[in-house]
Amino acid sequence: MASLGLMGGILWARRYWPAEAETWRGWVVAAVVAAVLVWAWRAARRRFVSLAGAMTRLESRMGLHNRLSAAAAGACEWPEPPAKPDHGIRWAPGQTLLPVLAAAAFLAAAWWVPVTAAGRKPAPDEPAAWRTTEAELQKLGREDIIDPKSLDQTREKINELRAQEPEKWFSHGSLEATDKMRESHLQAAAELRGNLRQAAQGASRLTEGEGALTAKARANLQDQFNQAVEAMKAGAMKPTPAMLDQLREIDPNQLGRMDPEKLQEMIDELREAAAELGEWRPGGEDGEDGQGEGEGEDGDDGDGPGRGGVARGPGTSDDLFGKERHAADAQKPQVLESADLSRTMPGEVLDTTEVEREIDRASPALRAGGKADSSGGGNTTWQESLHPKEQEALKRFFNEQPEPKTP
Template identity: 35%
Template sequence: MQTPSEKLRDAWTRHAKDVARKINLAWWIQTLSTPLVTVGLVGACVLLLVRREMPDSPAWVLGVSALGTVLLLGGIAWLVARRHFEKPEQSLVRIEASMRLRNALSAAKAGVAPWPELPPKVDAGVDWHWQRVLVPPVAALAFLTAGLFIPLSARANAEVGKDEPLAWAKLESDLERLDQEEMIDETYIEEMKKKLEELRKQEEEEWFSHSSLEATDSLKKEHSTQVDKLERELARADKALGNLEKNAGGMPAAEKERLLNQFDQALQGLQNGALKPNEKLLEQLKQLDPKNLGQIPPEQLQQLRDAMKKAGQACKDCQGGGSGGGQGDEWLDDLLDGEDGQGGDKEGKQPGDKPGEGAGKGGVDRGPGHAPGMLGAEGQKLDTGDMTGLESKDLSRSLPGDLLQLQDGEHDVDKSAVGPRSGGDTGATGDGGDRVWKDALDPDEQKALKKFFE
């Protein structure tokens, strides 16, 4: 059981410890304020830089790093501020000085006087200046929060930002397009991507070297050739099937055999090429018997042709981006082969054509071998041979070369009779060549000409 004196001692001691904690906390905050604002500003810049350079960094990792930095700084500030800390005995002196107790607390602490009664309010003479206390940590918190959450555009990846050859991007785009269509064998696409990746694995300084550019050009030509070949073979096979289906009844045996051979050659080309249709489409083409198209349901045959056209369109899309070839090769093949479904004589026929006219293979009685208007619509014929004179009203404005007038004229021929003349008449002027030979040339020139024409 404590005595009243001991209770007063504990109460004054407790108030002294509270004042000491308050004073020490103020010293720590004062020591920490300036470094905390500086670290908050620098930390915000560091966070923004890290988020831009490494956009995949988790936000919680950055937050924990910032918090750890602040805690480390607080610990350092605490160690620096300890030399200014105040003990409870010093706080008792501060209290008795502020409350004017005339050393009553110090004497009671020394045991030479009783502890004074505890007043309703103990005043140590110190109070918080909240603006100076709160502004530094709030500013630092605002800086770090901005560094963590402010919207920021991530810096492009190093691979994207590299100035790589444009042919690589074009080739990669073609491969992605073919892969999305799902009509092309994935083996070819994977092999081409591996080759492209091997080129990218080189040092950046070697990307535009002679050997690298040569390898790139070779890879691009290889891809272009395979795409052109696949598109051409698909078009030939589809055209042969279309002609066989359309003219199954009245087609000559020779023409039918030619179309069957054309389909077989196209199928072999599809099987042997590095770039092939997908396995499902290729298997359907292998199982197809073009000799018995009538036994195949029209819907199934049309579905197969649509799949072939879709695969061919994917190749044409790549060609449109600059891989070369294209429709011009197909037009040339058709022109050379005469593949029109009727021996090269049907597509070019026009209503009213006579035998020997229109498209054909050429011949004395089969026409010139090409269809009228093959190179485009014929324009209106112009009468370029008729020249019409322009009547000029003001000849002072005419220019050199202007056509002023056209008129019909006749030669002025001297029809007067010429009587006989003796051969010795040196006064005769001569006629035609005689006049030039005898009168227009001197003797030396006459000898030279006579010698030349002997």
């Protein structure tokens, strides 16, 4: 009975405890098995043969007249051991082996019978955007361009999303938040790249046109440089503190008096940083690389028909709501159908032919009494299928067809 209960418990555990809790489940099952064993031992102990009971059986069996019990109580000397002891009992194989084998079979069945886990489903794969963003953050951290602290904010957002129940990872709110997080991340990276480019461009033009620039143009370029540096300072994704300090130390008014080599070196660094940022970034935002994530309705964001976003579908079908058919569908083969050949448009019907059909005029109809009627089939129809009034109407129609009226 204990093994049956244990088997039920193990099967229950296998069904309702997921595989990821295997270690914990194993310990619990081991504890339950141990508890059952202790309980079984305690229950069986009451049936164990006691020392007094064993002595009683021995002395009764061997005709010792309770001498062993008396000796054990100190009432007399122990008797001489017999030459051939006879305890008089033997194992009952049926009662001994059967429960053990049955218990082993039950436990083995509990472990080996295939059981489909229920209750808790395995955790789903997390959204791909998280892994992609984390990989990007890791790469950005290695580039030595961006302040690592400014990347932590995105990491925290990802961790917050991941901390949710796995069932909620793909909920509407979670996917919206993921989309927003990724959008902010890409936007910050794009802004930083743009600012770096702008700073490099401004510095380069100020250096190259040192003598030819008008005062107004020079002031514009200086503003451009300053704006780019300020934007980098205030941006969500900041350059490394070393680069930021270097840019802060530069006075755009004094660029002409700076060491040309050092100035060129700084400009090159800014350009390289902007270029590196551009290497990993998924395209689409600036229209340079195409393949955007747009809705696919108007083709504003990319060339493709749209793949859908995290929180929306791939776009409205071309055939719905009177939308203009996409040019990409122009070459698709389409079926031309027309049920009414009299209203077909030119080109819809390729050809028409007339085929004369062979009509079997032998009548299979039966007369009364079961004899086959060898008369024509048409007659049978006339005689057996139509009421007299119908026959009359048909005769009148075919025989008395009016002459076409002439105008």
